[in-house]
Amino acid sequence: MKVLPFTIPASHDKTIMVQTEDMPHFYTHLHRHKEIQLTWIQEGEGTLVAGMNMHLFHAREIYLFGANMPHVFKSDPEYFSGDSTKKIRTVTVFFNPTDKLAALFDLPEMRNVQHFLDAYNCGFKVPPQLFSDVSGRLTGLLNSDGIDQLMQFLQLLKALSDVKGLEPLTVDTFPKSINDNEGMRVASIYNYIIQNYNKDLTLEEVAEQAFMTPHAFCRYFKKHTRYTLVSFLNKVRINEACKQLMSGSHNGIASIAYGCGFNSIANFNRVFKSITGKSPRNYKEQY
Structure with missing residues (x-):
């Protein structure tokens, strides 16, 4: 189920997707997708709607969203003015432990990582003291491919799963059984309230x-x-x-x-x- 239909572009030769965005503002609709998402805000600020909660976000912050977790980065109003020179820049990793990566995540050696991702399905903000390490690993992912990229991805997961005491972005998410039509209706209500x-x-x-x-x-x-x-x-x-x-x-x-x-x-x-x-x-x- 997706709060708004949102499909991550598939690649036949990759198990993880790494993409950059350089745009006038963020995607404006509350949405969800089956992939886990890790986003590094390089430039931009505004309000993050994550499940049932809202947070302020700024540049030099990194957020993880669990699978099927509703979220949207809402850019500040000045980003939408006609003479605005503001923009957003991000690096984002998408991965799905239940799809092409399923065999890898089923390995005994991945048990701690799997437990970590299950425990933080409601997402979290990477602590400031880890920003330099995690952003460096994301840069490495962006600049590599093939088995090198996969190995760096595993090192990134290990670095994240070693962190203790993270605060979830939300206490809960939308009910999993909600269908697309209901999700789109709730999203339109959210968007209307946020804009007005x-x-x-x-x-x-x-x-x-x-x-x-x-x-x-x-x-x-x-x-x-x-x-x-x-x-x-x-x-x-x-x-x-x-x-x-x-x-x-x-x-x-x-x-x-x-x-x-x-x-x-x-x-x-x-x-x-x-x-x-x-x-x-x-x-x-x-x-």
């Missing part, structure tokens, strides 16, 4: 995007995302507020609150603390 979080969105308006009644939409959205509409919308808004507080590109906390779609400072402060555990001012001072 700063407006006064109503339940009726969002439900209309899904061609459902408000009552049916509430049940559907909670079933497939484990969020209520209000809790998800608040999470998107606070995520954007955190990004602005960290960047310093704002005219005060009040301007952030109203710019992110809140209609009162008191409500903004209350929601911000409930999600981050800190007041906006303390969050700004810390980061």
Whole structure:
């Protein structure tokens, strides 16, 4: 099942796919695919939607996404302006342990790697102290082929699987049984909210995007995302507020609150603390 249909180009002479991207912005739709994905952000920043959670992402970060894990790197709004000179650059590795690599991953020597990938099917961010090592190995993969590339891939897996105490990107992912049509509907709802979080969105308006009644939409959205509409919308808004507080590109906390779609400072402060555990001012001072 794919949240949006997304197929990794197959190669008849390779068991892993290594690709680079150099574009004005990231692919804009929430999607999933059967391959595990490891992405090095060389240039770009914005919001990462990973399963049920959202994170800020920046250049010089590396993320792993498990098989069939819904995700999208959402570029900041300025990437889409007509006169923007911003761009994104990435190096990404795709591999599927249950396809051409199945015999390799069934070897006893690969048991620890397989257990590691199973344990972190909800993805993780590579710790900063490992960035230099892992990015160097990704560069090596990009610049090699044949058996040399496969051997470097195995060394990369070993380096990752030796890491302990990683924090998953999300507590859970979409139910595995959801079909493509349902996944596409949920993705369209996600995308609509993410693009319009700063407006006064109503339940009726969002439900209309899904061609459902408000009552049916509430049940559907909670079933497939484990969020209520209000809790998800608040999470998107606070995520954007955190990004602005960290960047310093704002005219005060009040301007952030109203710019992110809140209609009162008191409500903004209350929601911000409930999600981050800190007041906006303390969050700004810390980061």
